[in-house]
Amino acid sequence: AGMLPLILKLNSSNSLHSKDLTSDQAITSSVKDALRLGCLAVGFTIYPGSAKCFDMMEEARGIIAEAKSYGLAVVLWSYPRGEGISKEGETAVDVIAYAAHMAALLGANIIKVKLPTKYLEREKIETENIESLSKRVEYVKRS
Numbered sequence: 001a002g003m004l005p006l007i008l009k010l011n012s013s014n015s016l017h018s019k020d021l022t023s024d025q026a027i028t029s030s031v032k033d034a035l036r037l038g039c040l041a042v043g044f045t046i047y048p049g050s051a052k053c054f055d056m057m058e059e060a061r062g063i064i065a066e067a068k069s070y071g072l073a074v075v076l077w078s079y080p081r082g083e084g085i086s087k088e089g090e091t092a093v094d095v096i097a098y099a100a101h102m103a104a105l106l107g108a109n110i111i112k113v114k115l116p117t118k119y120l121e122r123e124k125i126e127t128e129n130i131e132s133l134s135k136r137v138e139y140v141k142r143s
Helices: 031-036 053-069 093-106 133-142
Strands: 007-009 041-046 073-078 110-112
Touching (some): 031 041, 031 053, 053 073, 053 093, 093 110, 093 133
Parallel strands (some): 073 110
């Protein structure tokens, strides 16, 4: 314990379940487990835009507060999906930027999002500002 910089992922999906659970996750571990294992951080996935997004955000907020109270860093995977987001929109630069913004609001130390494409789902952005991948990543970082 403590020799390797470990991150314990606290939630997970289950692909063997008969229902489509691609926008929900079960909490499978705890901050106390991370401490027992000598982890430096905990990880959690949220799905902004999904039917369960508000529940996931509330779960994440509680876990983040607990983890930080013990000095652990928090990694948040923020992957947009749901009925209001098209498949192409799941990686749209405006949607990815908003997903990163929500993870930052929740208090994540490290935010993992998918690389943004040039596609725009909702926002009107000057296209020259998102032409290259580096400009799209910069746009997401500013969020």
